[in-house]
Amino acid sequence: MDHDKGLDADGHFVREGSLDRVQPEFAGLVDAARAAIVETYGPDRLHSGYLYGSVPRGTARPGRSDLDLLLALHRPPTAADRADADRTAARLDAAHPEVDGVGVLLFDTATLLSEPERYDLGWFLACLCTPLLGPDLAADLPRYRPSSLLARETNGDYPLHLVRWRGGQGTVRGICRVTVRSAFTLVMPRWGGWTSDLLRSAEIAGSYYPERAEQLRTVALAALDPVPDESARRLVTEELGPWLAAEYTAVHGTKAPRP
Template structure:
């Protein structure tokens, strides 16, 4: 079902970067085979041989927007862009390298994961996975407060997913393991933090409700996302720092 869009995305990236392009990967529900037509996203990671520039990132964003406009197969097309040397660096071992080697499926080009170290559910991995989450929360708070934000439902969805994944990072090395299934993620976290069950359920609903035909488009969803950013987000940031600093 999604093959034409995947092929168009591959062709667009190859045309855009030519010999600079190292490889392309898929992640999320499409390669897992759980995507729902019109509700899921097409998530793509592109890797360049050299370091991406701001102009490169703007071009990728434009390509994703054009692909999204041309299809109703998915709710949104998202493309991340990184440089191969950055992903191979020690600084990215528990962030970008984990994403590529454990969450991505190769689509085109040599698989960079073959050069990356093995990943294990350690406290170091738990510390590195949510890199940039605090800054993302700040950006999302601005977006939710801006009447000009084009897709508030996307902002609500990202709030839910960010909080749920941050919460899971607090327990993955104690569980230990990794899951991308939101229901499994919620059950694992609630076993360690039963008092946070209500806010975690709300985060899951915002983050993945679209796949259950319950997209976060109501005013109450926007308010729930704002409330989670003001209460749950700082609590989980502090808890993550505490449990991964030992």
């Protein structure tokens, strides 16, 4: 069941996406996104652009999946940069019914390559993002292995998320997605690999914590449901989440503070 752990022969993560994996239904959207980014930002602002998520993994579902983009700018993003990103995302979403939403993350190259982000945003770009435009920043980042340090720096802030969710923030799907990802990274160093498949992530985490397996599967299904049941929020905030926050801190510690 777990032969494919997303690692090369030396035990480093293999980049999970590729433009070659984009399904034909989404090829026109990817081309349109590339053109829109170039038109909007140009070489003065844009260093490079990346896809991440189900589209470059080749697992997107027409009409249900979204398109996720990360743009690396030469300088820290401004309010104008973010407004341009929102307009670009809205135009792409309106023109392409094959996706249910377009999201754009903006960062500057200095942040993406910084020491504090080496095992968070840097890992995310190097391992989970697919180059779309410009020079690939992954060339300036290390190769990564499953480790407790990586687990801590990627999801060691889960307790802070839980506080916000209890205050009413977050969508049900978003809350469930982060919870399943965090449950998986909790056990990632022990399992020794990576997967972005939410159901598989829940199954792997549940194999280490069988008393939580059914809850994890329920939350994973809610994360994939276009209209999830609101009860999934309560399951996370009142039962599964408090346990996960405490266990994560006990096993991996707390994520290093950011400025």
